[in-house]
Structures are given as structure tokens and as C-alpha cells.
Amino acid sequence: MPGSSLEVAASGGAGEPSADAPKELKLDVPSDLGFLEEAVELFARHCVEAGVPPESSRFKLKVALCEALQNAMIYGNKLDHAKMVRVEAVVEDGNVTISVADEGEGFDPEEMPDPTTPGKLQLPDGRGLFVIQQLADEVRFNDRGNCIWMVLRHS
Template sequence: MTKILIAEDSATQATQIRGLLEEANYEVEVVANGKEALQRLRSNAAPDLVLTDMVMPVMDGLQLVRAIRVHYSDIPVILMTSQGTDAIAIEALEDGAAGYVPKSQVSLRLVDEIAQVLHVSQVNRSYERLLGCLLRNEFSFQLTNDVELIDPLVDLLLQMMTGMRLCDSTGRLRVGLAIEHALLNALYRGNLEISSADMLTTREIMVQGAPSAGPVEQRLSQAPYCDRKIRLEVTMSSDEARFVVCDEGPGFDLSKLPGRGDPERLEEKGGHGLLLMQTFMDEVTFNARGNEVTMVKRREA
């Protein structure tokens, strides 16, 4: 059973979160601060994921994220943010956290966010020695609007990054999440032109596929939406990985694009994927039309 360690100093909130996760069939352990979380990581079988509050006594969420990145980089961390902690949460995302959920949306988004992060973290490493011989590689994909293609594609790209040794396991996880968000955005918001109000959460889409009714199902068999493709260009070298994702939709107004690292965006329901893309990658740019994004991840020092 997948094990999750929760660092939360509020007993009431910890009980609520434990209940949500146990109902989703996770094994849960709760500690009151970051220091106790690190003690559990040293003494017990490592959890599959750490879920942490930002403001706690003794050691806060930001300090915990930094310590886990240094000593336990294989373990992803998800933040629980609240009003007043937005700036420090952005800093934690930049320093190694794999995702975040506003406390105001825990009951709606937490289980999906955990499922997505765990999914991307489980990359097949069977080719690690062989891929370690790679010096450079390039890929060019043309994808149909089939969400089931995204899982194996992200897995393949992370295997390539493992061989190129561009970043540690935490960095690769974060790159995988950024790519996944970009591809889902190209499919649903770009090619199918589904509004944020009609979108399922990212994880529900990945687990369930397209719903049996509604605008997604309709447009998967309706021209011009069903005929559009997603193009992915990937170039990896010993210095950087570059990912270009282009859809055939109408694009979007770049003037409405929020700034990188804007704390106010943590509570926005529509900007979650873009915020993570901008935080997890070293460079994120869009073409003038708004239907192509280029993401760059440079070698970590």
C-alpha cells in the first residue's frame, strides 16, 4: 500500500486530511512538524510521498522541502498552502516541491494532486545503465488527441533524462509534471478548446480518460477538433533539455498570461498547470499565437 507522511501541526486539519487519504486507500502517518518528519524518514521505511503544511513550529515546510531535496531526493513533496503563505510556497516550489494544493481546496484537489505526482514519480529505470551512455538525443512526435499516449511518452522522456544526468530524481519528477501539464493543456485547452469550467481535474482526465458525455467526448469526434494534432519536439544534450509542445488550436491572448512566480496565482483554479510549468522549468516561452510553448531545463550545478 502506498504510504504518505503528513507534516501538519493542526490536529483538526491532520485528522481531516488523514480521513481523505485513507478513504483513497493510502497508508497515512502524521507528524506535527518538519523535524519530526525528517526523524521518521531516517528511522522508518521511507514513505512514497510527503505532504506538508507551510507554517509549523520547529521546522517549517520550506525547511523540510530543502532538507528532503538534499537527503531524500527520491521522495516527492506536496505543499498545502493557505492565505498568507503564498510567497513562501512559491519559494518551496522553486526549491524542490513537486506540487501544491491550497487548503481551501483540499477536499476537492488533494487526492488528484497526490495521484498525479505519484504517477509521474514511478518511472521505469530498467534502461538506466544503457541510457547512461547517451550523449545527445532528439525526438519528434505527432500525437492524436488520445490522452492514453501521454503516460508512456512522459515515461520515455524521463528515462532519457535519467541517461543524460541533467538533474536529480526530484528534478526529473518536476520536469515530467511540467511536460504532462503542457501536453494536457495542448490537448484539452488547445485542440479541443475546452474551457476551464468544463475541464475535469488533470488527474481525473489521466485516470478516467475522456468522460462519456459532455464537450470533451463530443469534440473528440467532431471536426475540426478531432482532426487536430499535437507536435512535440525534444532535444537533449549534456547541457540542457528543450521541449516544444504545439497544438493546432486558436491559441490564447498572451497579454493575459500571469507573471512567473506570482503568489496570488496559487488560489486560481485555472493557472495551476502553468504555474508549475514556469516554476519547474528554467525557461518557459510562448509563440505570438499562444499555441506553442517552449520549455527548457538546464543541467543542475
């Protein structure tokens, strides 16, 4: 377990005129897989405190965030511990939009093959982005391909 600790910065909501105002969260995570589980648990807990229903965060949010974070650490920042992954969220009416950005060159999500086809099903890798796309209600990327937005709606 890495020595330093993670800290979520929260703004909006508390003390604002409207309790329904969007709440914003921000977390910077070093590109070290030793931080992965702690970062996911910490961020999910803050999302719940900001209004995301616990049943949404318990599984879908945690798995989608875990996948996006590790992709950013491994493929984006090449596990360079000096490079950070920035996780941000906006929570409003129980819905959450999470962005995960790395310092890498980006990639083309259109090039990722479908891992459920017969030829791919037995491969050990290549399911991360597919899992995110299945769990999140909406997934977008920036043009460079080094930032993913995942929307999870409260249904």
C-alpha cells in the first residue's frame, strides 16, 4: 500500500441557497495500482454523500470507475507514478457524471474490438472499456482520447 493518502475535494451543495445544487468532487490519484481500490472506495463514498443512491454506487459506479482508473494508470500514464489521474464528478438529482483523465497521448475507442465475439471470448484481456460501456448509461471521450466521461443515471 502506498504511503501517501488520497483526498477528495468537494464543492457545491452544502451551505448553498439550494440543497439541490450540483455537487462537484475531485480526486487526483498517482498512477500506482496500489492506490486503485482505495481510490474507488473513497470516491464512491463521497458520491453517496453527494446524493448518489448507495445501490447505484455499490456496484456499477465502483466497477466502471475501477476500469477507467486502471486504464488511465496502465495505458494512459504507463504506470509512471509521477503522472496523475484526475477523477472528477458532478452529482445532481442522484445522477452522476464522472470523468477520468490521464496525461497520456490518448487512444481511439472505436478501435477496441468486441470482446464477446467467439474469437475474443477466451482471451484474458480487452474487456475493460466494454464493461464500462455496458454498465454506464452514457460514455463519451474527448477528441484526444485521454479523458472518458461516464454518466450513471438514478433510475
